[in-house]
Amino acid sequence: MKKSLFDLSGRTALVTGSSRGLGRAMAEGLADAGATVVLNGSDEARLTDAASALRAAGHTVHVARFDVTNEAEIIAAFAALDAQGVSVDIVVNNAGIQFRRPMVELDTADWRRVIETNLTSAFVIGREAAKRMIPRKHGKIINIGSLMSNVGRATVAPYTAAKGGIKMLTQAMTAEWAVHGIQANAIGPGYMLTEMNEALVNDGAFNAWVVGRTPSRRWGRPDELVGTAVFLASPASDYVNGQIIYVDGGMLAVL
Numbered sequence: 001m002k003k004s005l006f007d008l009s010g011r012t013a014l015v016t017g018s019s020r021g022l023g024r025a026m027a028e029g030l031a032d033a034g035a036t037v038v039l040n041g042s043d044e045a046r047l048t049d050a051a052s053a054l055r056a057a058g059h060t061v062h063v064a065r066f067d068v069t070n071e072a073e074i075i076a077a078f079a080a081l082d083a084q085g086v087s088v089d090i091v092v093n094n095a096g097i098q099f100r101r102p103m104v105e106l107d108t109a110d111w112r113r114v115i116e117t118n119l120t121s122a123f124v125i126g127r128e129a130a131k132r133m134i135p136r137k138h139g140k141i142i143n144i145g146s147l148m149s150n151v152g153r154a155t156v157a158p159y160t161a162a163k164g165g166i167k168m169l170t171q172a173m174t175a176e177w178a179v180h181g182i183q184a185n186a187i188g189p190g191y192m193l194t195e196m197n198e199a200l201v202n203d204g205a206f207n208a209w210v211v212g213r214t215p216s217r218r219w220g221r222p223d224e225l226v227g228t229a230v231f232l233a234s235p236a237s238d239y240v241n242g243q244i245i246y247v248d249g250g251m252l253a254v255l
């Protein structure tokens with residue numbers, strides 16, 4: 001039977017920040033599409049839980065515990081995967097944090113922490129993955145952006161700068177690596193029901209604003225990123241490069 005364009009069997013996907021939330025949902029979705037997954041996080045217990053759940057569902061899972069802001073740990077993790085004979089064909093740079101504070105009250109240390117976690121990590125992990133993908137002449141890099149890759153919102157300046165950077169880093173990756181058979185693209189999730197947004201969901205006024213401002217009139221669920229992630233990880237997107245796909249219920253499409 002002809003292999004489906006969306007079949008990921010024989011491929012290995014590293015998903016950062018995949019012990020919970022959007023990362024976990026995408027790791028499960030890529031595994032359901034046939035991929036071996038490498039789970040990542042910095043919390044050992046959460047990682048073990050996530051790995052057991054995916055293994056119980058019959059999936060092949062590796063665990064790479066590293067802090068995405070720690071370059072030495074990232075380099076060591078890729079070397080450890082090499083030593084295990086695990087070649088990473090797909091990277092989902094998902095790990096990220098949010099920090100809400102007006103800029104005039106924002107410490108530079110907090111600014112740097114958000115930029116390091118949400119942007120610099122994607123560069124370092126992308127670089128280490130590309131070093132291995134280029135000789136193999138194929139690879140997929142999926143960077144997780146945000147609405148804030150395109151629009152601003154008060155109190156989230158470092159996050160907005162980082163997510164804007166993610167959009168342009170993705171295009172820079174395309175400029176350098178497409179010639180080597182690598183596709184680098186991004187996903188821009190809208191307002192999703194995640195731990196990061198719990199305070200916003202529980203804020204009646206903000207919740208009403210999101211529901212009223214989103215053409216789909218609701219928040220998104222983490223599993224609603226899976227289809228786009230599988231598409232960007234699969235042969236179906238072999239001629240798609242440097243793009244950002246917004247999964248936002250239409251929020252960015254309308255005034």
Ligand code: GCO
Nearest residue numbers: 098146147148156189190191
């Ligand atoms: C916020 C939210 C957003 C969402 C998401 C929207 O404070 O506005 O945290 O940043 O998480 O990124 O695309």
